[in-house]
Amino acid sequence: MVTTRESLILIENAEVESVHLGRKVKVDFYLPINVRFPEEMSLLLINDGQDMITMDFENILNNLYEQQAIKPVLCVAIHAGPERKLEYGTASQADFKGRGEKAGAYTCFVLSELLPLIQITYHLPHIREKVFAGFSLGALSALDIVWNHPDEFSTVGVFSGSLWWRSKDQHADDYDDDQHRIMHQIIRKSVKKPSVKFFFESGMLDEQKDRNQNGVIDSIDDTLDLISELKSKGYTDNDIEFLLLEDGKHDVPTWGKAMPVFLKWAFGKRSDLL
Numbered sequence: 073m074v075t076t077r078e079s080l081i082l083i084e085n086a087e088v089e090s091v092h093l094g095r096k097v098k099v100d101f102y103l104p105i106n107v108r109f110p111e112e113m114s115l116l117l118i119n120d121g122q123d124m125i126t127m128d129f130e131n132i133l134n135n136l137y138e139q140q141a142i143k144p145v146l147c148v149a150i151h152a153g154p155e156r157k158l159e160y161g162t163a164s165q166a167d168f169k170g171r172g173e174k175a176g177a178y179t180c181f182v183l184s185e186l187l188p189l190i191q192i193t194y195h196l197p198h199i200r201e202k203v204f205a206g207f208s209l210g211a212l213s214a215l216d217i218v219w220n221h222p223d224e225f226s227t228v229g230v231f232s233g234s235l236w237w238r239s240k241d242q243h244a245d246d247y248d249d250d251q252h253r254i255m256h257q258i259i260r261k262s263v264k265k266p267s268v269k270f271f272f273e274s275g276m277l278d279e280q281k282d283r284n285q286n287g288v289i290d291s292i293d294d295t296l297d298l299i300s301e302l303k304s305k306g307y308t309d310n311d312i313e314f315l316l317l318e319d320g321k322h323d324v325p326t327w328g329k330a331m332p333v334f335l336k337w338a339f340g341k342r343s344d345l346l
Contacts, residue, residue, distance in 0.1 A: 100149040111198050159177065187224070209234045226269065264307070
């Protein structure tokens with residue numbers, strides 16, 4: 073006789089009416105049950121939350137809770153909308169094609185509409201810590217929001233981040249990685265943000281492009297260069313985790329493989345030492 077284990081997660085679905093985005097935003101809430109002290113709850117926001125079902129995120133969380141590998145965390149999966157390439161990006165600057173022009177509105181949605189709703193709905197006046205994660209372009213969005221709002225977020229998870237995001241076409245004669253990658257420039261021109269931790273995941277098979285012909289694919293180059301920018305601001309290996317997957321691709325199964333590593337890093341015993 074096969075028995076089905078009882079889930080340790082309560083999943084709730086909602087549609088949030090956003091004034092800033094002018095649309096309804098689908099959101100899935102993964103709430104751990106039997107939390108004795110709600111004030112100890114952490115919060116994880118996830119861009120491209122529509123991918124969580126494909127990832128089997130509920131099972132990932134159940135496994136970690138059964139192993140007592142992570143502390144209680146309310147995970148909020150934010151579904152991308154039909155204008156994903158406009159809403160995700162860097163709030164201060166669209167890319168050379170105008171993509172990301174609504175990233176500022178998306179940031180406002182997260183900060184002034186979604187976060188207050190979460191705190192009221194789940195009676196969480198004091199959240200232990202807030203973390204933001206995303207995949208690909210959603211990862212860039214999460215990084216931009218955390219970097220510019222360290223008063224709200226303590227940690228960011230960047231899975232196969234679109235850190236190539238640039239202000240000039242790479243095929244232009246005067247294109248320069250050092251000058252035209254937007255997120256790298258944002259970090260370079262900023263002061264160090266205190267108490268922020270960074271998790272980066274890249275896959276050796278994320279892509280095949282190698283624009284500078286150095287034998288390293290662009291996605292890994294862009295990630296390593298951004299880590300260098302962070303270290304130039306004073307961040308150290310104690311602040312930054314880099315997971316490189318040899319068989320990692322730019323897809324949901326790869327990010328699902330990396331997710332438990334990230335969750336244990338962000339919300340496990342290690343977080344007490346950060």
